Amino acid sequence: MKLPVFVVDAFTAKAFHGNPAAVCLLENKLDEDIHQKIAREMNLSETAFIRKLHPTDNFTQSSCFGLRWFTPANEVPLCGHATLASAAVLFDKIKNVNSTLTFVTLSGELKARRAEDGIILDLPLYPAHPQDFHEVEDLIKTAIGDTQVQDVRYSPDTRKLLVRLSDTYKRSFLENLKVNTQDLPQVENTGKVKGLILTLKGEPGGQTPAFDFYSRYFAPWVGVSEDPVTGSAHAVLSSYWSQQLGKKDMHGRAIFLFFHFFNFKLAFLLICTIDLKMQ
Known part of the structure; x- marks a missing residue:
């Protein structure tokens, strides 16, 4: 066949x-x-x-x-x-x-x-609910060390953990951030988390085109260390940033990639x- x-x-x-x-x-x-x-x-x-x-x-x-x-x-x-x-x-x-x-x-x-x-x-748009930082602190610190975190959300529908980095960081910081994915399946082995989203608020002005948010996505639990851009992650990101920014039409950038919503x-x-x- x-x-x-x-x-x-x-x-x-x-x-x-x-x-x-x-x-x-x-x-x-x-x-x-x-x-x-x-x-x-x-x-x-x-x-x-x-x-x-x-x-x-x-x-x-x-x-x-x-x-x-x-x-x-x-x-x-x-x-x-x-x-x-x-x-x-x-x-x-x-x-x-x-x-x-x-x-x-x-x-x-x-x-x-x-x-x-x-x-x-x-x-679909999947809501991400507030997550107690201390419950996922080991996972986050394993992945990104002492990087400052502004918000942590969890999407039960997709089993993705959304970690928003501090607004003090620039886009270049997220792009160059070294993320330890190798040890994540050992640190989080309960099955609750199957994907890690790192995201950052967009920089206002001075950029063509301007972006509302940036992101990177990691899923070593399913055999994908880092995915260049992920539709399922944006089903969570879009819900989160729409609520945070009060917008329905957004521009986001995943590493090396530009897209206009969907x-x-x-x-x-x-x-x-x-x-x-x-x-």
């Missing part, structure tokens, strides 16, 4: 930029363990598997598909950049005729729709085929 696999750079219009994801189109059902083996072989932060929901569906005409995401280590409940990559494969390579695609996922139905300058992806562009890097011999 041959499986087409696309490698797509999300959040960018240039090859070798952005955040790469593998996208696999499934004509037939796969054995459960094969998903993880393919994701491990692709060795990207996420590999997405698009599947037909009904035998009569096809990738060109149908508008609703199943979607799952796997890191090299395990399945995850939500991945923004791999969802965007999946929509781009269907729209731009398979030539799907619909203007909007619906993906049935572990996080509910996600929609991606064509836009004049790319694809708009609708992700309006993303993509660049295709590679199309390959996996030949599976089922035994």
